[in-house]
Amino acid sequence: MLRELRYSSLLQGTIRRALQEDIGQGDITSFLIIPEEREAGARLIAKEDFILAGMPFVEEVFRVIDPAVRVTAHMPEGFAVKEGDIIAEIAGRARSLLAGERVSLNLLQRVSGIATLTHSFVERVKDLPVKITDTRKTVPGMRLMEKYGVRMGGGANHRFGLFDGILIKDNHIEVAGGVKEAVLRARKGHHLLKIEVEVRNGDEVKEALEAGADIIMLDNMSLSAMAEAVRFVQGKALLEASGNVRLETVRSIAETGVDIISVGALTHSARAADISMKILYSS
Numbered sequence: 270m271l272r273e274l275r276y277s278s279l280l281q282g283t284i285r286r287a288l289q290e291d292i293g294q295g296d297i298t299s300f301l302i303i304p305e306e307r308e309a310g311a312r313l314i315a316k317e318d319f320i321l322a323g324m325p326f327v328e329e330v331f332r333v334i335d336p337a338v339r340v341t342a343h344m345p346e347g348f349a350v351k352e353g354d355i356i357a358e359i360a361g362r363a364r365s366l367l368a369g370e371r372v373s374l375n376l377l378q379r380v381s382g383i384a385t386l387t388h389s390f391v392e393r394v395k396d397l398p399v400k401i402t403d404t405r406k407t408v409p410g411m412r413l414m415e416k417y418g419v420r421m422g423g424g425a426n427h428r429f430g431l432f433d434g435i436l437i438k439d440n441h442i443e444v445a446g447g448v449k450e451a452v453l454r455a456r457k458g459h460h461l462l463k464i465e466v467e468v469r470n471g472d473e474v475k476e477a478l479e480a481g482a483d484i485i486m487l488d489n490m491s492l493s494a495m496a497e498a499v500r501f502v503q504g505k506a507l508l509e510a511s512g513n514v515r516l517e518t519v520r521s522i523a524e525t526g527v528d529i530i531s532v533g534a535l536t537h538s539a540r541a542a543d544i545s546m547k548i549l550y551s552s
Contacts, residue, residue: 283410284329287372299364309363309551311370313356313377316543320388321348322421323380324357326414330373335365347384347421356544363551370546379411380418381542387422387535389516394523399530401519402427404511406533415536427531435459437466439488448473452480465509474498478506484529488512492525499526 313327324342331338338361344350359366390401403419404427405412416426428434437451445451448466455464465484466477471494477485478501485502487495489512502508509529510522522530 277413279413280326280329281333283414284326284333284372284376286410287376288330288333288369291372292368296364296368299367303363303367305362305364307363307551308361309366310358310360310549311366311546312358312549313374314545314547315350315352315354315356316545317352319350319381319542320384320422321350321356321381322346322384322418323377323414326376326380327357327373330369330376331359331361331365334369335361337361338365338369347423350381359546363548366546366548374544374546375541376414378541378544379408379539380414380421381544382539383415383418383536384422385542386539387419387424390519390532390535391423393516393520394530397520397523399523399527400425401535402509402529402531403535404531404533405430406537408536418539419535422535424532424535433462435462435464436486437464439467439469442467448476449480452477452482456481467511470494471497471501474501478502482506484509486511486531487527492521495522495525495527 321344324346328340331340338359340357340359342357343355350356387401394401401424403416403424407415412429416429419426428436435455437455442448442451445454448468452464452466463483465486466482467486467488468474468477469488469490474485484507486509487498490498495510498508507528509531510525510527511531514522514530514532514534519530
């Protein structure tokens with residue numbers, strides 16, 4: 270996955286736009302007070318415990334700014350970092366280091382925060398046969414990086430976008446005229462992708478199963494209703510629990526026997542990890 274990220278035009282475009290937003294026509298402060306030839310070294314330091322994710326994005330930030338900058342990571346992605354740990358060292362022209370400081374930290378803090386929250390969810394259910402996945406509730410333009418953070422935290426990725434998975438939701442069903450009709454239309458029109466459909470009650474579970482859905486999403490259903498759906502389906506389709514899943518409830522949901530639990534909070538509510546960049550020397 271790291272190799273794919275490094276050569277992703279989507280990733281490169283996002284980072285270039287972020288740098289353009291922050292740097293614009295140039296870092297005025299550094300131009301005024303720092304000689305162009307001045308070299309410097311810096312460290313990325315953890316200011317709390319978290320799961321590390323996003324160093325490939327830090328490397329790409331500095332590669333775009335100045336290919337001569339050297340970024341040396343001291344810990345692998347997905348590593349449980351402790352407060353005070355030195356995550357990486359960065360060396361090169363001082364102006365380049367300062368130009369990339371904020372964007373690189375923003376990305377690293379955001380993605381590490383997502384990995385950390387994901388890890389917390391995964392730990393709650395690690396002894397149960399269930400998969401924790403993300404959703405499409407991501408910051409526009411950052412989906413690839415945020416879903417990467419979920420992977421580094423031990424979670425799995427749901428579909429990336431509207432183009433790579435068939436997921437029939439409530440509004441589709443309303444327009445199509447019912448669960449069965451929607452599933453049958455999808456089945457007739459595309460035979461290569463699995464078909465997932467969102468349902469709200471037991472009657473719709475039955476309708477989805479009879480129509481041949483591969484995955485049935487149990488949307489905001491009670492624990493008892495989810496357990497009943499598991500008994501009814503008997504493994505004939507995968508069952509996904511979704512809707513307002515929290516750390517306090519994820520284990521109870523997993524214990525109903527569902528196969529997948531999708532958690533929007535992994536990306537839309539993750540707190541950024543606390544990381545700083547400190548200049549150590551200049552010459």
